[in-house]
Structure formats: C-alpha cells, structure tokens
Amino acid sequence: NWSMENFIDTEISRIKKLVGPTAEVIGAVSGGVDSTVAAKLMARAIGDRFHAILVDNGVLRLNEAKMVKKNLTEGLGINLTVVDASEEFLSKLKGVTEPEKKRKVIGNTFIHVFERVANEIKPKDGDEIEFLLQGTLYPDVIESISFKGPSQTIKTHHNVGGLLENMKLKLIEPLRELFKDEVRALGELLGIPHDLVWRHPFPGPGLAIRILGEVTPSQVEIARKADHIYIEEIKKAGLYSQISQAFAALLPVKSVGVMGDERVYAQVIALRAIETTDFMTADWFIFDARFLKRVASRIVNEVDGISRVVYDITSKPPATVEWE
Ligand code: XMP
DSSP states (O other): OOHHHHHHHHHHEEEEEOOOOOOEEEEOOOOHHHHHHHHHHHHHHHHHGEEEEEEEESSSOHHHHHHHHIIIITTTTOOEEEEEEEEHHHHHHTTOHHHHHHHHHHHHHHHHHHHHHHHHHHTOOOOOOEEEEEOOOHHHHHHHHHHOSTTTHHHHGGOOOOHHTTTTEEEOTTTTTTHHHHHHHHHHTTOOOOOHHTOOOOTGGGGGGGSSSOOOOHHHHHHHHHHHHHHHHHTTTTOGOOOHHHHHHEEEEEEEETTTTTTEEEEEEEEEEEEEEESSSEOOOOOOHHHHHHHHHHHHHHSSTTTEEEEEEOBBSSSSOOOO
8 A cells, every 4th residue: 555655665675676786876956845855765775876966056046055065965964066067157148138048058057067077976986877866756747748838948957868868877766656745745754854845946047037137146146135035034924835936036127216315226126926736827925015015125225236126916827937
C-alpha cells in the first residue's frame, strides 16, 4: 500500500540501484521546494556522491545564495557548490529588453555555466559523473507531452537536453510521479524546513523578468530591496500562506514625487499578489488598505530610486502573473 514513507524507502533503493556503488550525480538547485526535495532524497541515497550546484545568476532575491547555502549545507547535509556567475549573466543581459530574449539569454548562460562547473567537479577517486538530477514533477511531464505552447518558453531553463547530450549524462527524476502537494508532504517528511517547503514559486529567469526594460546592476538592487520589504511585511502580517505568489516589479517609468523639500523624478514599483490553485488562472489578492499603505511608505522611504508604489488589480486572464 502506498504511503509517503514507503515512497521514500522505495525511491531511495531505486536510486541506489540505478546509480550503483561508485557513479556520481550532479543536479542544479534553486532554493525552491522541488529541487531541494530532489536533492535531499539524493543525498539520503548516495551521500556526497551527489553534487548539488547553485548558480547565482545575478538576478536572485536578496541574500538568496547565502540562504540556500546555509539551508542546504548546514541544515540538510547536502554537498553543495555555489557558483557566483552574476557578472557573466548581467553582462549577457546588457541591452536586452525583450522578455523572451531575456529568458533565452538566461537559459543559455545557465546551461553554459552549469556545464563548466560540472566539468570542474572531478570526483576525488576518479569516478565519473554519470547522472543528472532533475526535480521534474508530474504536471511538468504531462505539460511537456501534451502541448507545445508557452510552456516551452516557461521551461527554458529546465531545458537540459544539451547537458545530457554533450556530457553524456543520464537523467534521474525521482519526483516525476508526484504532484506539488505531494512534493511538499515529502519535503516535510525529509526534514526540510517548513518555510522552505511552503515557499512561493520563483521563476527561473528571476528578477530579470520583474525589471521591465534593461536589467542593470542598479535596477537589480532596487528591485531586490523593494521585493524584500514587501515579502517581509507579508510575512509579518501573517498573510504569506494565504497568498500563492507575491512580488514587486520595477517599472521603467519615472514619475514626480516630493521627498523632504525636494522634487524627485524616480521610478515606480508595482506590487503583485495572487491567489490560485494551478497558476493558469489567478485572482489578485485583497489586502487591507492599511497593509498596502505601510508597504508603500516603507518602499518609498527605504529604497533609493522609487517615488511611487502601485498595486496590480488585474486577474489572470487577461493579465499574466508576471509582468513580462
Ligand atoms: P504567468 O506570468 O505565465 O506565470 O502567468 C505563471 C507562473 O509561471 C511562472 N513563470 C515562470 N517560471 N520561468 C519559470 O521558471 C519562466 O520563464 C516563467 N514565467 C512565468 C510565474 O512566476 C508563475 O508562477
């Protein structure tokens, strides 16, 4: 009979058998629930013969790389390498303003960096890296066979075909029969911190698609700070678990404001928060007006370069969740 405990045992012995006594496995982690659960399962099965890689693409959230390192290494005992490729990504993103182009640039750079790092990770005893771990879920499996629509671009950064071919890797997908809620239950059983298990999803292209227009280091800093304040206030107000996804988007529009005695001409932050079950349709979240007032005031006061904050009251459809 099927239970999550049985699933863990079965999956761990299946992985052990598949990988064998000496081969090594690599896999990217993002700080999200799927890749963390997959990585933890792998570490349980084969210990340090699993090599997790976090690529810092320069468009992660505030302190994200540090936090992932702490959680995975100290907290979960996963063998993790963090690669700071921020400069490489940001230089490739220079001058790019078109959303799909941003996704392509980030996806391609990711594959490039990952491949380089994977080649640098030479297991001590000369064993070969033979497998690539992917945190693919059942809905991803269905989606990729059933239609070739926008999902193809949504999954750009998951496009590991090149890695499998160039590096002659074989794919391991321990979560491919599970739905999101099952992955979360599995995560809890594996001892992954509750906050991580229930984290909102974050897109692969990161803040790059939440900074409309060109992505520059100074724009990333503004978007990061504003998003951090917003999420911090959502958590403080006890609303995080009621919301499916929330973030701040930085608009390429300037508006006039007054700060102290001076007129300023600065950018606009748009706050987004949605409730949804499947992300195909979504309703905007109804905040208490006092909450929005508090967030707006903090962002304008604490983030240089912002003079105005607006709240996005569009559902999906017609609007998408992301602004790009
Ligand atoms: P949209 O904007 O399409 O978003 O309504 C639906 C969900 O998908 C996420 N999303 C992405 N995730 N790469 C990702 O990994 C992407 O390029 C991408 N675009 C959108 C979005 O955050 C939301 O959860």
